Amino acid sequence: MSQAEYRRVPAVERELAYGRRLIQPLSASTPTQLAGSAPVIWDLLHEHHTVDALVAMLQQQFSDSPEVIAHGVRSALTAMTQTALVVVS
Amino acid sequence: MISAAQIARNVAALGFGNSRIAPIDSAMNDEVIDELRTQRVEGVAVSGVLDGSIEADAEFVERIIQRHDETMAQTLRVEIAAVRASEILAAAGISHRLLKGASLAHTIARNPSERSFRDVDVLVRGDSIDGAIDLFESKGAVRLHRQLRPGFDARFGKSVTMLLDDIEVDVHRLLCPGPFGVRMRPNELFFIDSTFELAGEQIPTLDPTDHLVHACYHAALGSAEPALVNLRDIALLAHGPFDEERFEDTIDRWRARAVIQRAVRLVERTISVELPEVLGRYRYTQVDKTERGWIDLYTVDDPRGRFAALAPATFHALRPIDRPAFARAVGFPDGVPPATRVRSILYRRK
Numbered sequence: 191m192s193q194a195e196y197r198r199v200p201a202v203e204r205e206l207a208y209g210r211r212l213i214q215p216l217s218a219s220t221p222t223q224l225a226g227s228a229p230v231i232w233d234l235l236h237e238h239h240t241v242d243a244l245v246a247m248l249q250q251q252f253s254d255s256p257e258v259i260a261h262g263v264r265s266a267l268t269a270m271t272q273t274a275l276v277v278v279s
Numbered sequence: 280m281i282s283a284a285q286i287a288r289n290v291a292a293l294g295f296g297n298s299r300i301a302p303i304d305s306a307m308n309d310e311v312i313d314e315l316r317t318q319r320v321e322g323v324a325v326s327g328v329l330d331g332s333i334e335a336d337a338e339f340v341e342r343i344i345q346r347h348d349e350t351m352a353q354t355l356r357v358e359i360a361a362v363r364a365s366e367i368l369a370a371a372g373i374s375h376r377l378l379k380g381a382s383l384a385h386t387i388a389r390n391p392s393e394r395s396f397r398d399v400d401v402l403v404r405g406d407s408i409d410g411a412i413d414l415f416e417s418k419g420a421v422r423l424h425r426q427l428r429p430g431f432d433a434r435f436g437k438s439v440t441m442l443l444d445d446i447e448v449d450v451h452r453l454l455c456p457g458p459f460g461v462r463m464r465p466n467e468l469f470f471i472d473s474t475f476e477l478a479g480e481q482i483p484t485l486d487p488t489d490h491l492v493h494a495c496y497h498a499a500l501g502s503a504e505p506a507l508v509n510l511r512d513i514a515l516l517a518h519g520p521f522d523e524e525r526f527e528d529t530i531d532r533w534r535a536r537a538v539i540q541r542a543v544r545l546v547e548r549t550i551s552v553e554l555p556e557v558l559g560r561y562r563y564t565q566v567d568k569t570e571r572g573w574i575d576l577y578t579v580d581d582p583r584g585r586f587a588a589l590a591p592a593t594f595h596a597l598r599p600i601d602r603p604a605f606a607r608a609v610g611f612p613d614g615v616p617p618a619t620r621v622r623s624i625l626y627r628r629k
Contacts, residue, residue, distance in 0.1 A: 200478040202358045204351045204392045207325055207344045214355040216362060216478055221352050 193240040196267055196276045198232060205229075213275055222273045227252070228266045235276055241267065283310040287318045291507035292550040293327055294389060295514055300327065302334035312343055319508035321347050322393035347392075354395045357381070358477065360446035361399045364415070365482050368403065371414050374469055375483055376402040378451065378493060379512075382484040385475045387515045394508065398447035400438075402485075404466055405452045408433050412450060415441050420448065427612040428604075435593070435605050454493050455500045455538075457589035458573050458596035463533045488525050491516040495542035496535070503578040510545055514552040523557040536561060537570035 201215040211229040214221035224232055227248070234247055244267075245260045252259060270276040281301055289300045303311055315321040325347045327333035328340050335343075361381045368375045380396030388394035403411045409432060412422065420443040426432050432439055437456035438449045453460040454468075473486040485493060494512045498505040530539055539561040546552055553559070573592050579585040590609050594602055 200480075202355050202362070202478050204355060205390065206348055206351060206392065207329055212348070212351050212355060214352075214359060216359055221355050223348075 193242060194278045195238040195240050196235055196244075196271075196278055197238045198235040198270075198276050199274065201275065203232075215274060218274060222275055224266075224270075227262055228269070231263060231266045232270070232275070235270075238279065280304060280307075283307055283314040286311050287314040287320060287507055288550050290315060290324045290327060290333070291318065291320045291511045292514070292552050293323050293332060295518070295550075295552040297551075298332055300333045303336075303339055305336045305338070308336070308339045308342065312339070312346060315343065316346060316350070318506050319395050320511065321350060322390075322395055323511070326390065326393055350395045351392060353397075354384075357396055357399060357446050360444055360448060361401075362478050362480060362482070364399050364401055364443060364448050366480065367414060367418055368401065368411060369483075371410070373403055373407050373411055373414070375407075375411075376468060377482050377484045378402055378454075379497065381477065382475060382482070383490065383494075383512055383515075385477065386484065387487070387490070387512070387519055389515075394512075398449060399443075400449045400451060402451045402454075402465070402468060404469060405433050408436070408439065408450060408452045412439055412441070415443060415448065415450070418443070423447075425614070428608040429613070430604075431608045434601070435597075435608065454496045455577075456586070456593070457500070457577060458592045459496070459500060459533075459535060459538055459577075461593060461596040462535065467529070486522075487516060487519055488521040488529075491521050491526060492529055492535075495539050498545055499538045499541035499574070500577040503580050505545060507550060510550050510552075513542060513546050514550065514554070517546075517554045517558050526557065530561075534570075536564045537566040537574055540564050540566055541574055 199215045201213050203211055203213040206212050206223070209225070209229060211224040211232060212221045213224060213232065230248065230251065231244060234244055241260065241263055244263045245256060248259050248263065249256060267276065271278060286300065286303060289297060293300070315324045321343060324333060324343055328335055328343060358381050361377055365375065365377055378400035380398065380400060384391040384394035384396065412432065416422065420441040423440045423442060432452065437453045437460050438451040441448045441450060453463060453465050468485060468489050471486045471489070473484050474481040475484055491513070494509065494516055498509045498513055501509070530536060539558065543554055543558050543561050546554060547562070576588045576592055577585070579588045594605055597605055
């Protein structure tokens with residue numbers, strides 16, 4: 191079975207201090223703030239990616255174990271899906 | 280002690296030779312933060328505290344970052360309105376250019392987070408403005424001031440202010456009102472296609488040369504004391520790549536040397552940024568008495584007083600054939616009984 195793919199929705203965004211990112215989808219009335227590694231994941235989601243693909247790409251940037259990275263990616267995607275920043279296909 | 284106003288001016292000039300600002304006195308934190316926000320350079324200040332070019336205490340850093348977060352949230356709302364306005368016009372095939380705000384944030388600011396904005400400015404051709412207004416109204420936008428007389432917007436108006444999703448959208452025909460507006464040739468701003476990407480869309484805008492022309496007009500003719508962000512825009516554009524020959528040619532053909540002179544002097548006197556010679560030479564350019572008088576009219580800060588002050592100069596700058604219609608619209612606008620209008624004019628003269 192193929193894995194779900196995630197992609198961000200059209201949005202406007204600004205970098206905030208300390209690596210945070212403020213993002214507002216065109217269809218939303220309020221912005222969402224991303225912090226930690228979430229802005230990096232958001233940047234990668236300009237194209238469709240599966241969780242495995244995201245983990246593989248992030249492993250090249252971070253020294254954490256694949257399990258830790260996968261946990262972080264799933265948490266970030268759950269939060270982004272709930273706030274309608276990303277869509278799943 | 281250095282004043283809050285001077286600190287804001289130094290912040291507006293960050294990146295242009297001055298790489299550090301004197302430490303901010305803790306007792307002035309409130310005053311400085313308010314001034315930075317008023318002058319719309321708080322984003323530059325945040326960059327400054329983060330890269331060490333501004334020294335301030337922890338309270339200042341925390342508060343300026345919090346204020347900037349709030350400003351960016353509001354800026355994103357406006358930016359979404361800009362995307363929507365552009366989409367509405369593009370879908371109807373109306374050629375347009377997004378001006379200032381979002382355009383400059385994404386094309387000339389060091390980082391879009393350094394350039395906040397409060398409204399949307401979009402330029403359309405004069406023969407499209409009535410269609411654009413009707414279109415925006417059909418999408419729920421509300422016009423804030425009614426047209427003086429039918430046809431006034433397309434023939435004499437500078438812009439029409441509308442509310443779209445509670446965000447102010449100024450639909451421009453010209454870059455400025457009054458006699459200098461009469462002299463400009465706004466359709467030339469559609470000769471060059473330039474775009475920037477926003478939310479995955481290609482948004483039409485001016486190229487850097489025309490942005491520089493507009494930034495000078497806005498700073499010189501927009502108010503008596505332009506916000507520092509507008510002077511920083513000129514400095515950023517002037518020090519970036521632009522077509523010097525076309526800039527000079529435009530200013531000559533639009534007979535706007537007095538406008539550029541005021542803009543250059545404002546930048547150099549207020550934020551002490553030296554501009555490239557192509558602009559610097561306007562500092563002492565010959566400006567005739569009439570144009571100097573016109574410049575003074577633009578510095579009336581009350582918008583109604585400013586319109587009244589500019590009307591006679593506009594009348595004289597117009598072609599004789601256009602003057603009767605302009606005079607009729609300004610003197611006796613639709614919906615105002617002539618007797619009331621006469622009383623109002625007589626009262627103003629007392």
